[in-house]
Amino acid sequence: MSSGCPPQSPAVAKTEVMVDGPCPLLAATFAYWDNILGPRVRHIWAPKQPGPDFNLLLSDGEVTFLANHTLNGEILRSAESGAVDVKFFVLAEKGVLIVSLIFDGELKGDKNTCALSIILPQTELGFYLPLHNVCVERLKHIIRKARICMQKGFNIISVLTSEIIPIIELLSSMKTHSVPEEVDIKDTVLNDDDIGDSCPEDFLTKAVSSHLQTCGCSMVVGSNPEKVNKMVLTLCLFLTPTERKCSRLCQADGSSCRYDSGLFVQGLLKDATGSFVLPYRQVLYAPYPTTHIDVDINTVKQMPPCHEHTYHQRRYQQAELSALWRAPSEELVGPDNNLTLPHDSFTPDLNIFQDVMHKDTLVRSFIDEVFHLKPGLQLRNVYLSHFLLLLHRKALTLLRYIEDETQKGKKPFRSLRSLKTDLDLTIEGDLNIVMALAEKLRAGLHSFVFGKPFYTSVQERDLLMNF
Template identity: 30%
Template sequence: MTSTERTVGMADTFKDCDTKSMEDIDEEMESLSIKPSEDESELIVDGFMVSGTFTDVASNQCRTPVIPSFEESSDTLVEGPDSRAISPVGHSLTATKLKVSSSNLIQAVVLSLWDNIVGPRILHVWKGEACNETVETFKYLSIYTLNGEICRDLTCGGIDTKFYVMSRRKLCVLALIFGAKGKCGPSVHCLSVVMSSNDLQKYVTWQRTLHAWLKRRIAVLRVLMEKDEYDKGIHFLNASINKTMRMLQSLQLDGLPSCIKLEDTYFYNEDSSKDFLLRKSITSHLMTCGRSVVTGTVDSEINKMVSTLALFNTSAERQCSRFCSHERNWPYHHDLCVQGWLPPSYNLRSVLDKIPLGEMQCAEYPTSIIDVKTHEVRQTLPVNEHHTRRHDFLSQEVTHPYSKHDVKYPEKNILDNLQYPENLVHRFMKELFAIPVGLRLSFIQLFIRTIERKALVLIKSAEVDSDQGRSAPKTNPRKLRQDLGLQLEGDFRIVLAMAEKLKPGIYTYLLGDSLNHELARNISLYSV
């Protein structure tokens, strides 16, 4: 087509437009629901605003649209069982008050999700007594924690943990990101734990215990949401958060100090009537990786044993331990290192019946149970068997909503009497009471370092013997024990428990798993 032909075509087009009358144009605009506003430069097409002024076709009135403002919204917290979710520009928010002390570490907990249409949505808020944060703060937190999780793989079953410090708002936020089924399909969820920035050091001390508790609860919550039992999931989470905050409150009120005085332990004055109990308690405490529950009838005797055993734990582990209190009868909490437990009504049979074996099975390490009244010392299964039973029990707890059967709790036969012969603790106590009182704390630290050195030698020997964990061990464990001077079973298990804390997985790697031999053969030293 030549330039002359293009010019003629354009002229014909303009000619056709000129032949249309204004009446024809008005009829076409009415058919498209297009009406000019008072400002002729702005149009409304089928009810959608093209520019700043909205013109109602029916009433022929011009008005400016009201866009919700994040800063100017007057949202309020609505307390009650209603669990309606809102977007960050909503006007109501359901909150539940937490029944805890105002001095608790956690000020509020926010459950939110990412909606592909409206963005972050708040599902529920739990507020403590000391929480003075507004709704705008909770909305800001939901946006802040979920904005970077849009492309998250929802098929992944993991729970990511992130921590934010908001210096301007003087807040610290622990965010647990996970995928779960919402009311509109699978979406990214976030459980945000709001704390004051002044309590940052407390969180750093208790973070491992807090993470273990929250991740266990989230696993059950995801199953309930998968079954569309949203209200039941909120009720379950409400009870779980209150238990978690009660556990933190017990650490605040009756927690152990980081440094323990020798006067508060059995090592200050020698008591021959307590020597046998003390030896068995220390041996079992070291064999269970420093996890013990002390029970009895007198809280002063229980707390004295708690202080004695805590000397063999690190400073961080002591801050995750607590005394018992006659006024505040704290329940058992798994993953606390050393804790005193005062049963409501004491007799030997009732104590064994009231021991929370299910909760003990959820702990990271085995647990020693020490009765200062009857001088009886028991412990749960060794580390290699404990891990397998722990996995089975947690799996039953998660799949319980899908099953018609109740969760099968562990039997009492998992509690074994301490029967392993040992010489490390016996020689340690004999030498300890032979030196002056002022040197005993240093001697205890030297004893712990000796066990750590033996554990490091055990780890290095296993690495060299197995080609850095790439093959099965070539040397018989008995030969390894003879080389390290650990012929007695109790001495070997004490050192092996310390090695497990330094190198998780080595306990099962060397001894195998009597409950699942196939699993033990597939465990590598570097697979953990």
């Protein structure tokens, strides 16, 4: 980094975040545009890691210079109220990349243009890009809460810190425990000679089926790290290479073993008492529903489908922001405290994981047939590739079918029974798997098919089967 940088803004507070291993993040900053002094840095978050790499981090002056760069040219910004602009800067001359979220907020009674930024070395571009959406979505929601705190005069830094520190820890853990882009089938359950007591066939079938029904998002919980990671790698076989980069193995020592919203597959270790507490808020804020797999007791549970998950997520988010707006003091403001406040007749259902209700034939047939092939050869790998290609083609066919029936969305979809018959998806589990894959290809498909009003799954089936 260049040392000829201007000095940092006066009275810039700094929070040092201790991380266990190597952290790809150089710093995170919160800056705003002062109408008199121009860009000003309000706060800096910097990882602090032991070892020789500590000296490679940015100095405060360099952080301030880069943070100022993100606000230059934003003085004439025109955007809708509450809008958050995401900007991506690559400064080759400084050797860094900056991801900056630009938004409007009130500071000291005046409306200001603000920027919440994370700064990484340019060499980490390939590592960061698959995780970009994960970080941005989490930062967007914390900005919603921060804007309310700014308007009410609360301490915005403590609110931002509640999300910045977990993101720093997430990037650090992904640097050391992320799933490789290419998974060797020899390291998975699919390479076993047969399915025995270690992984019963019915359990494996249900785990893979539910994993596909929840758009490839699963958490694997257990006490044995080797067993947990073997199941994680098995589920990652059914993901794309980019999605695997957003998946994480469990840490054998159990340190920093927390659930992180937005990852596709993640391994989690139970504590010494054999239990694991899931944070309700983070699970609900995941972009897709999630499958919960316990390899100790061989249980599989899943969240409701995408349209129900989105409905509950938005209601929870609205209740959380409303409670924050009505908070009488800063003491009641915290990452998970908002729901303790009274709000509009919204009671979250904490029992969001349910048994897998619908069996399928696609995964069951695949599991039965793949173990007829000899282990240790490439035959199982080739067979897996053909199975994934089959699912992808079925998803594309389903999308084209719905486009034709609705004239590309110009009229509502009212022929679910015909779709299931024509595409050979009469088994509910098969339909859920193909719908989930199609959802990732065309976001919002579930809401379009099942209608904008919310119905329970039973009501939806009863309603749509009448057409």
